[in-house]
Amino acid sequence: MKKRLILFLIIFILTSCHKPSNNKLYSLKDAYDSEIITKNDLKDIAYYLNDDSMPIYPDELDVLTEKEIKISRLNLLKSLKDQKGKLINQDATINDITIHKYFGVYNDAYAVIIHDNYTGYGQAVTTITVGGIDLTHPDGNLIVIWYNK
DSSP, X not given: XXXXXXXXXXXXXXXXXXXXXXXXXXXXXXXXHTTSSOHHXXXXXXXXXXXXXXXXXXXXXXXXHHHHHHHHHHHHHHHOBOTTSOBSOTTOOGGGEEEEEEEEEEXXXXXXXXXXXXXXXXXXXXXXXXXXXXXXXXSSOOOEEEEOO
16 A cells, blocks of 8 residues: 555656657657658567567566657647647547557667547558668558657
8 A cells, every 4th residue: 555655656747747848759760760760660660560470579568668659649649639729639638649569768768659639541452661661550540650859
């Protein structure tokens, strides 16, 4: 019981002191073109994505980083406007966002597939080529990079 209380207090203090995030979400291509991730990083990400028989996956994403990534996605959702310039997702909350899959961290750049309740995702298998590396996604929800700088 005492350990749970201490853990709760630590999480409360860390989240209470939360500063607005300047972290950004990037497409794989934009992250590669901006040299946030390397060709070797892309190879690792493709290996995790394309090989279902992979015996070892990256460590799990820690709770605080997961929250930061969700906040970045939430900020993006809430900034989207319709054709008339009206904000369209003002009711979105962090609970509407999930990290569907985690592919590892590469020099403070986290590779994830994010799902939210406001975005439509195509059902067709989607292959993108970045830096000469093919990444085949099972649907239209593509890997994004959250860069922690």
